[in-house]
Structures are given as C-alpha cells and as structure tokens.
Amino acid sequence: MLDGRAADAESGAAILGAGPRPATTTEERKPIIIVLHQLHSNPGHIGQWFKRRGYALDIRRPRFGDPLPETLEHHSGAVIFGGPMSANDPDDFIKLETEWIGVALRECKPFLGICLGAQMLAKHLGARVYEHPEKRVEIGYYPIRPTPHSLRFGKWPERVYHWHREGFDRPHGATVLATADGDFENQAILYGETAVGVQFHPEITYAMVNRWSGSNPHRLTLPGARDRPSQLSDHLAYGPKVRRWLDSFLPAWLDAHARVAF
Numbered sequence: 001m002l003d004g005r006a007a008d009a010e011s012g013a014a015i016l017g018a019g020p021r022p023a024t025t026t027e028e029r030k031p032i033i034i035v036l037h038q039l040h041s042n043p044g045h046i047g048q049w050f051k052r053r054g055y056a057l058d059i060r061r062p063r064f065g066d067p068l069p070e071t072l073e074h075h076s077g078a079v080i081f082g083g084p085m086s087a088n089d090p091d092d093f094i095k096l097e098t099e100w101i102g103v104a105l106r107e108c109k110p111f112l113g114i115c116l117g118a119q120m121l122a123k124h125l126g127a128r129v130y131e132h133p134e135k136r137v138e139i140g141y142y143p144i145r146p147t148p149h150s151l152r153f154g155k156w157p158e159r160v161y162h163w164h165r166e167g168f169d170r171p172h173g174a175t176v177l178a179t180a181d182g183d184f185e186n187q188a189i190l191y192g193e194t195a196v197g198v199q200f201h202p203e204i205t206y207a208m209v210n211r212w213s214g215s216n217p218h219r220l221t222l223p224g225a226r227d228r229p230s231q232l233s234d235h236l237a238y239g240p241k242v243r244r245w246l247d248s249f250l251p252a253w254l255d256a257h258a259r260v261a262f
Helices: 044-052 092-107 116-124 148-153 206-215 217-221 228-261
Strands: 032-035 057-060 077-080 111-114 129-131 138-143 159-164 166-168 175-179 186-191 195-198
Touching: 044 057, 044 228, 077 092, 077 116, 077 228, 092 111, 092 116, 092 195, 111 116, 116 129, 116 166, 116 186, 116 195, 138 228, 148 175, 148 228, 159 228, 206 228
Parallel strands: 032 057, 032 077, 077 111, 111 195
Antiparallel strands: 129 166, 138 159, 175 186, 186 195
16 A cells, blocks of 8 residues: 555545435444544545444554454444555554454454455455555556446446555455456455455545645656546546445445344
8 A cells, every 4th residue: 555645634524415325223323443544544435424324433543552342243344444554564553453354254244445454354364465566556546347246236436546556366265346457456355245355445535635646746656656637637527436336335235244144
C-alpha cells in the first residue's frame, strides 16, 4: 500500500440516499469494528453507510496501541482499511491484525479487507503478497472484470479507485470475485461465505481523492499512476457507480452471517 493518507482528515460529508437496507432489525445492529492505520484516517463512504443505517463504528488503531477484541460476538462485522505499510512488514501490529482476521473467519462473522486489509486476508490464508516486478503501481481509477461469482453482491462497477503498489495471489480455497487485465490480476476475493477482500478503495470520497493526490505528487510519477486531473475527473464520473454498488454489496455482505448461522 502507498502512503496517500498522511494528511487525511476527510470528514466524509457527502451523504447518499438511503438505498436498500439490511434485513437485520435495529436491535440486532451491533457495532462494526473499523481498523484504521493513521491517526487522521476515516472510513469514508463505508463509514457513512453504516452510520446512516444505525450501526455504531467501533474504531480501533492497533498501530497506536488499541487492542482488538478476542471475539466478534458483540459486533456485526469488521473492516480493515488500507494504510501506507505492507502486509509483509515485520511490525507487531501488522502481525497482530493479520492473525486477528482468524477470529472473524472462525466465527463466520462478516469481514471486509480493503487494499492493505485484503492483502492481510490473503497473507493470513497463506497467499503471497508482492510488489510488481517492474515496480508498477495502481493509483487512480482502473477497470476491473467481475466474475459470475460476484453477482451475489450486486452489479459491480466497471472502474474503481486504487492506491497501492502491492497485489496478492489467490489464496487456496478462495473464490475470485473480480480480476483485471492490468498489473495486478486479483482484484477481489471471497473466502467462505463471509470474508471479502478488495484491492481497491470503495470508501473513497472526492475530498480524499483530492487530498491523497495533492499531498503525494511524487507518487504520481511512479509507473502506472494516473495524473491528478484524471483522478479527480474520473471520480466524478465513476464514484457514484461505486457508491450505488455499496448499497447492494454491504447489505449482502452483512447478511452472509445470517445465511451461515441458519
């Protein structure tokens, strides 16, 4: 993952329409664990979606000493977001988060890994997390190709926002939900019924695109990166489609636990 968040204090002010709601009742809407990696990072459109539907956000930053729960019994699910570090780094908090994914898998609770979080999921499952051999990156909007297995999570967008320098192999036993013809083939995976990893950033807001691309001009010179004007114009064109997809994806992701339980 590349560091696009050093100055990210985006409040995520844009609010969408209500959209479809999960089948769970208000009483059953336990908090969502949100794992972030910078002091000023926030969960963007994904956090907004949960809050609008009555889910409290239990924000944890293990990098800065926050513990992670031993069980998800009291939570509806967990999301590990991106960050400037690598899933291959030797830091204790990286190892802790990667190992902790096993709690969600054992309890069949909804788990979503975004960028770094997806790479941690892949690594937890024994797959390789790697840099491109020619040091190419994905920064900006790129096309993806959803597989037939993806339809359980709604109609996927054709382009999504990336900010990363590493990818992952398909873990043994995982189902590929989306691929790409570009530098990083595996774009989204499903493990079991409840664990999803996406290489891209569906949480991204316009202000976050503006801040990440504006604060890291040196990253935009890396091979494969989109320029800043393209990132901003592409977000206006493709961002709404990604947010509409979240309205289908997140309810289906949350309801997967109910399908396993019953």
